[in-house]
Amino acid sequence: MGMNHDMIGHVYPPSQPYLVTTEKISAFVKALGDTNPAYADGTVAPPTFSIVVTMNAMDTAFHDPALQLDYSRLVHSDQKFEYLRPIRVGDELTVSASVEEIKPLGTNEIATFKTDVFSGSELVVTGWSKIVVRGPEA
Amino acid sequence: MTLKISDLSVGMELPALALTFTRADLVAYAHASGDLNPIHQDEAFAKSVGLPDVIAHGMLTMGRAIQVVTNWVGDPTAVIDYSVRMTRPVVVPDTAEGSIVNFTGKVAQINDDGTVQVELGAVFGDVKVLGLAKATVRLAQ
Numbered sequence: 001m002g003m004n005h006d007m008i009g010h011v012y013p014p015s016q017p018y019l020v021t022t023e024k025i026s027a028f029v030k031a032l033g034d035t036n037p038a039y040a041d042g043t044v045a046p047p048t049f050s051i052v053v054t055m056n057a058m059d060t061a062f063h064d065p066a067l068q069l070d071y072s073r074l075v076h077s078d079q080k081f082e083y084l085r086p087i088r089v090g091d092e093l094t095v096s097a098s099v100e101e102i103k104p105l106g107t108n109e110i111a112t113f114k115t116d117v118f119s120g121s122e123l124v125v126t127g128w129s130k131i132v133v134r135g136p137e138a
Numbered sequence: 139m140t141l142k143i144s145d146l147s148v149g150m151e152l153p154a155l156a157l158t159f160t161r162a163d164l165v166a167y168a169h170a171s172g173d174l175n176p177i178h179q180d181e182a183f184a185k186s187v188g189l190p191d192v193i194a195h196g197m198l199t200m201g202r203a204i205q206v207v208t209n210w211v212g213d214p215t216a217v218i219d220y221s222v223r224m225t226r227p228v229v230v231p232d233t234a235e236g237s238i239v240n241f242t243g244k245v246a247q248i249n250d251d252g253t254v255q256v257e258l259g260a261v262f263g264d265v266k267v268l269g270l271a272k273a274t275v276r277l278a279q
Contacts, residue, residue, distance in 0.1 A: 024170075027166075027169070027170040028170040028171065030166065030170070031163065031166040031167040031169070031170035031171070031198070032167070032198070032201045032202060032205070033157060033163065033202065034201075034202075034205055034208075036205070036208055036209060036212075036214060038208075038212070038213060038214050038215075039214070044214065044215060046201060046204070046208075046214060047201075047204050047208070047214060047217045047220050047273075048197060048200055048201040048204065048220070051171060051197050052170075052171055052172055055171070055172065055173060055197075056172060076196055076197075076224060077223060077224055078221070078222065078223045078224070078270075079196070079197065079200060079221065079222055079224070080219070080220070080221035080222075081219060081220050081221070082218070082219045083217060083218050083219065083220075085215075086214070086215040128221075
């Protein structure tokens with residue numbers, strides 16, 4: 001059973017606000033092993049920090065029964081971010097996720113989810129995540 | 139020293155980085171990112187789903203590759219877009235040495251609007267773990 005193509009264009013309700021703290025930024029920077037002095041005071045987040053909130057919002061979509069997505073066969077294949085400004089300490093992030101594309105690729109299916117990350121009403125980052133849902137083994 | 143667009147030319151290579159991935163790094167990234175998928179931490183589980191061993195989060199590899207750019211520029215907020223394809227996983231054995239990934243970058247395009255596009259490479263052993271990896275930064279003129 002493939003994904004439900006009627007869901008293309010579907011927009012999910014905004015995620016719960018996520019407060020960016022110096023502790024969260026510093027833990028992320030440390031886990032990346034990034035020693036850039038720009039992160040020393042934990043006030044500005046690295047470019048890929050956005051994934052913390054976008055992945056969470058997409059998880060909600062992935063588990064939406066209406067999408068008919070087999071989570072056990074999902075692989076994250078591509079990720080893109082466009083930054084309007086960096087994420088900073090004190091931002092209260094919410095994510096609006098939508099289904100941009102679903103299409104077959106051989107025996108697999110690929111889907112692209114767009115994630116707009118807002119702090120309050122200000123759009124700060126847009127992410128695109130492409131996933132592959134592997135089809136049945138031949 | 140501030141990097142200026144007038145000092146750059148297409149094809150110029152950025153300083154490369156060789157970064158180690160250990161099991162402890164994966165556990166730290168799992169907790170910092172909220173991605174607790176057991177394929178990144180639990181060897182028995184990873185093997186049960188057909189993987190050779192525990193694999194690094196693709197987003198950890200992405201987060202490390204951009205350090206080639208942000209170390210070069212200095213200011214990480216100069217990055218205005220960044221995209222990758224996660225082509226192959228970084229396999230991480232339970233050893234103190236872990237796995238080493240070699241990250242490279244080169245200037246691919248210099249735009250009239252003061253932005254520079256960098257192409258990135260990430261190689262583990264002889265395997266490309268990221269493809270179509272590129273970032274755009276805004277630099278001083």
